[in-house]
Amino acid sequence: MNPILDVQNLTVSFKDKKSKEIIQVVNDVSFQVQQGEIFGLLGPNGAGKSSIIRMICGLLKPESGNVFINGVNHQNRVKSLQYISAVLEGNRNLYWRMTVQENISYFAGNRGMQFKEIRDQVDEWLHLFGLEEKKSELVGNLSRGMQQKVAIIVALCLNTKVILLDEPTLGLDVKTTNDLKKILVKIREEFEKTVIISTHDMKLVEEICERVVIIDRGKKIVEDTVEKLMKLFQIKSYVLSVKGGQIPIKKMDSIVKQFPEFSYDGTIGSYTVDISDSTSFYTFIELLKKEALYIESIQPARLDFERIFTILCERDQADVVHV
Template sequence: MEKIIEVKEISKNYLKRKTKEMITAVNDVSFDVHRGEVLGLLGPNGAGKTSTIKMICGLLQPDAGSIQINGLDIQKKRLKALKHISAVLEGNRNLYWRLTVRENLEYFAGNRGRSRKEVKFEVEKLLEQFRLKEKEHELVNGLSRGMQQKLAIAVALLANTEVILLDEPTLGLDVEISYELREILKMIVKEEQRTVIISSHDMPVVQDLCDRTVIINKGTVVVDEKVENLLKLFETKAYSVKLGSLLSSDQELQLMTKFPLSSYNRGVHQGTVTVNLEKSEDIYDLFDIFKKEGTLVESIDRTAIDFEQVFMQIVKGEKQYAMV
């Protein structure tokens, strides 16, 4: 597939004001974004993800390495490179609060050199798609957070760039609005075939929308793989064990020590253990814990796994997984 963004060995260091200590936020990060794909750029708080996003958007300069957007080096040809990307950054809604919904769409399209006449049809379409038609003449500062977020994304789409970067698009939204926005984004991605980068802690968004994910932890890339491959990989290691009796406190401690990402649901007389086994032979260690106090195993089944579990497994495991 054709590359539209190339991130090559970028690093970013910060100097602590009080201690003058140098902190490495991003350390030799490299990945590509292919034209027409939806990429999830993920990482826990403090992992270096936000610094990476700001460097891609031209808001920070890397201390080392390079970023190319559509073949243009963002440090050497910044303005030309940034014409190919629009962004909605968390905490910055990219909107004028004293303009109406429609006025915001027309104003920011004008900033990108597009006339009101040129974007007339697109504005109408976006108002309908994002269910903002009834609010088109209302001031932005009177809208709900969900409406403001939908408008910010519509503004980014109207810029007509090849790449759209969405940073935490569902943050702070209630479940209903979050689901609605997810469905709208799925429709947009399917219809327009644009390249989209999504940074989110909302794992259902990643699982629903993203083709591939790059996970950054402690300033480095720990995973660069298709979402479906990650789900398949971890699904083969996820088991649910139904027990005929309860675990003792000592057994629970052993379970959590040996399998820190496992869970134990205690019933009245029975319990269920959900565990991810890194190696097939780990099942013997699991059964040794049960055997020690004669705990009966009634059934063992492979379980379905969602992307949130995959993400936590990767981040807490603090290791790079070899993908197959």
């Protein structure tokens, strides 16, 4: 199956304004997104995600590498960008002094579409997002959550195969975030759109993304399914309850020296340790015994994706993690 988005060996550098040093912000990054999936583009702040998004959207020219959207090379920029629409982070996606309908009409017009051509579709999206009564409202008068919904509706009304959303849940309350999750799944399942999400909301990733790519320091460190990454780390993290409560600091120091990923969670009154293999596990148990620390219970931890994301980024590998 040919990917709907094929990012090939993207590289780009910038000159630091103060030091005049050349900084490589994206270094030979490649990944693929398949038709109809919800895909996560992840990374810590400063990892190079924004530059990758800008190159995908044709807003930044790479020094080397290429982007294919629906099989069309970015060198044919006008044609390739017909297949993707984006909602970028912040409030840069809409005109606040225009109504909801005027915004949709304006951006559709930029793509050569007349509003009357998409009127029925607009009404459908407004109904789905619960914004029918806001059609004639100035966007600047809407809540942050409603503005985000309108921006997504604009992207959807452009009838592109790919929707790229940069921090779609930023600043949204819990209810609006949950509503948005359901809508994004519906967009994929019922309208056969491919959704790419760049976000720091790891709960969103865990709940709706099928695959992810993680970028750190300009390099790809992993590309795989969320399910496989969850399984990979599930068996390597354990939660322990120790008799007598919290471990004395002196004893903690000796444990942390051998097992740096050993920490106390005061909210649940237990310790969590990451162990790479079975041999290390038995070494850990012997160490507890040596320190006269007695375990009341030990069980595999159920890691959330935020923890997995942190583990991968902390490794800070130069090469791709193979899983």
